Amino acid sequence: MQDLETLVKGAAKAHGHLCPGQVVGVRMAMLGCRLIGLDNPSSHEQIKKIIVYVEMDRCATDAISHVTGVKLGRRSLKFIDNGIMAATFVNLETKKAFRIVSTESARDLAAALAPGIQDPRQQQLDAYKIMDETDLFDITEVRVNVPASDFPGPTRFKAVCDNCGQVVRDKREVLKNNQILCRPCATGSYFEPVKGDPHGQK
Amino acid sequence: MGKNNILKTIPVDQAVGMTIAHDMTEIIPGKSKGPAFKKGHQVSARDICHLMRMGKNNLYVLDLDDTQVHEDDAVFELAAALAGPGVEFSAQPHEGKLELRAAYPGLFKVDAEALTDFNMIQDVMAAAIHTNTPVSKNQSLAATRAIPLVIDRSELDRAVALAKTRYPVFSVKMFNPLKIRLAIVGNEVYDGLIQDRFQAIVEEKAAALGAEILEVAFLPDNQEKITQQINDYLQKDTDIIITTGGMSVDPDDVTKEGIQAAGFDRVHYSSAVLPGAMFLLGYKGKTAIMGLPACGLYHRTTIFDLIFPRLMAGETPGARDLASLGHGGLCLNCKVCRYPQCPFGKAV
Numbered sequence: 206m207q208d209l210e211t212l213v214k215g216a217a218k219a220h221g222h223l224c225p226g227q228v229v230g231v232r233m234a235m236l237g238c239r240l241i242g243l244d245n246p247s248s249h250e251q252i253k254k255i256i257v258y259v260e261m262d263r264c265a266t267d268a269i270s271h272v273t274g275v276k277l278g279r280r281s282l283k284f285i286d287n288g289i290m291a292a293t294f295v296n297l298e299t300k301k302a303f304r305i306v307s308t309e310s311a312r313d314l315a316a317a318l319a320p321g322i323q324d325p326r327q328q329q330l331d332a333y334k335i336m337d338e339t340d341l342f343d344i345t346e347v348r349v350n351v352p353a354s355d356f357p358g359p360t361r362f363k364a365v366c367d368n369c370g371q372v373v374r375d376k377r378e379v380l381k382n383n384q385i386l387c388r389p390c391a392t393g394s395y396f397e398p399v400k401g402d403p404h405g406q407k
Numbered sequence: 408m409g410k411n412n413i414l415k416t417i418p419v420d421q422a423v424g425m426t427i428a429h430d431m432t433e434i435i436p437g438k439s440k441g442p443a444f445k446k447g448h449q450v451s452a453r454d455i456c457h458l459m460r461m462g463k464n465n466l467y468v469l470d471l472d473d474t475q476v477h478e479d480d481a482v483f484e485l486a487a488a489l490a491g492p493g494v495e496f497s498a499q500p501h502e503g504k505l506e507l508r509a510a511y512p513g514l515f516k517v518d519a520e521a522l523t524d525f526n527m528i529q530d531v532m533a534a535a536i537h538t539n540t541p542v543s544k545n546q547s548l549a550a551t552r553a554i555p556l557v558i559d560r561s562e563l564d565r566a567v568a569l570a571k572t573r574y575p576v577f578s579v580k581m582f583n584p585l586k587i588r589l590a591i592v593g594n595e596v597y598d599g600l601i602q603d604r605f606q607a608i609v610e611e612k613a614a615a616l617g618a619e620i621l622e623v624a625f626l627p628d629n630q631e632k633i634t635q636q637i638n639d640y641l642q643k644d645t646d647i648i649i650t651t652g653g654m655s656v657d658p659d660d661v662t663k664e665g666i667q668a669a670g671f672d673r674v675h676y677s678s679a680v681l682p683g684a685m686f687l688l689g690y691k692g693k694t695a696i697m698g699l700p701a702c703g704l705y706h707r708t709t710i711f712d713l714i715f716p717r718l719m720a721g722e723t724p725g726a727r728d729l730a731s732l733g734h735g736g737l738c739l740n741c742k743v744c745r746y747p748q749c750p751f752g753k754a755v
Binding site: 297300353354356361362376379380382385391 | 720
């Protein structure tokens with residue numbers, strides 16, 4: 206694995222800007238990979254061994270993706286919308302998994318570690334690079350039961366919605382009132398059709 | 408199939424392309440202990456040095472042809488065929504077995520006849536908890552496996568075809584967000600002689616299924632007022648009306664008559680369940696009504712716990728369902744209630 210500075214630079218380039226979240230994400234990913242025994246997760250040999258569950262869609266997520274090579278489209282990056290600065294790194298081969306949570310107390314410690322810097326953002330950015338892992342993160346070994354329908358690889362499961370005819374992949378269909386339905390038909394969706402769309406008629 | 412036909416001892420340098428027959432543990436003193444090679448791993452050229460470092464000169468390998476399938480591959484096909492909507496499973500078998508779990512909360516359904524037919528096929532099995540059990544997300548529902556280490560492709564195909572033809576053998580019906588209204592009947596509560604306890608009980612049981620009670624009315628044992636209240640609920644776009652009390656044979660008990668006077672299409676009074684014999688279940692259009700006898704105040708689990716989840720899942724159980732519950736319909740009143748992990752109400 207590359208060193209911290211190189212990874213932070215690369216993450217900032219991939220994300221679009223350099224920020225404390227990038228440093229937290231890079232360090233989280235480096236630590237996570239080390240804990241689950243993967244030293245080069247983007248390599249051909251290891252890319253299929255890792256899944257990362259991120260619990261926020263913020264800067265750190267992109268940094269984690271940059272360091273580990275996990276991607277939503279590869280099904281190796283899973284987004285759990287908890288709004289928590291946390292990620293869980295899973296080695297699919299050994300089943301080892303660690304959940305790493307960014308501590309809120311790290312913000313207060315930043316001032317002590319970078320006393321000469323006035324700008325709080327720059328202060329955090331510099332301090333997070335050198336802060337002890339145990340101050341920066343809460344680390345818990347966990348067990349993650351990854352369902353077969355969440356695994357990377359070709360689509361193995363397909364169903365057809367009885368209501369709208371949409372093909373539903375990866376066992377995301379539900380059974381409601383004896384109908385196999387896509388989730389928008391079963392429970393509504395995030396959008397409102399302007400007119401005439403079957404997903405609007407719940 | 409005889410084990411000796413498929414298990415072969417091969418010198419390690421001739422094992423490339425072969426399938427390892429069992430997990431091979433590697434111990435690195437002071438560092439680690441774990442399987443360096445898992446059962447079913449296909450040996451590649453670069454594995455040879457690693458195996459030799461582990462002190463292996465010979466390996467047990469599986470010598471499989473196209474008509475044979477390793478149990479770990481077979482069980483994946485079995486699980487995929489058995490798991491209907493709302494049922495998921497791990498991609499990694501444990502000791503040749505895959506556990507099927509609930510993908511979301513709901514009512515677990517088993518096509519019991521299909522399951523029996525599946526289990527009649529040689530060399531495969533599946534076992535499940537009972538049908539009609541309310542389940543939570545990730546709850547264990549069933550498990551399946553191929554019996555031998557290696558199964559004939561034809562038997563596996565037969566089992567998979569059966570499960571697909573009878574799809575879904577296992578499924579979870581999602582609970583609907585139903586509009587529920589409650590009428591608590593009884594002079595003793597209405598007159599303030601005793602405090603009602605039914606509301607809290609019903610609300611707790613509804614909450615367990617992700618539902619809430621929209622409205623509660625307190626009524627005396629007066630048929631006209633009961634009918635009036637039920638008609639009011641019917642006009643308010645109600646999916647389930649629940650009444651409590653007044654279901655017995657005392658002269659004051661008129662809840663049943665009050666419900667019948669509201670003009671339900673179907674009304675079934677009495678169930679083959681104890682506690683809960685004097686239960687009423689009726690339907691008018693899309694609205695279901697349940698009349699709960701007073702036993703619900705004393706017994707933690709009653710007929711209500713068997714029928715309510717089915718209504719929540721969009722089912723409309725009828726007279727035959729209430730009758731068939733007799734087999735397994737006797738609650739044993741255990742000191743610590745473990746329902747639904749008990750035989751109560753598990754008639755198929």
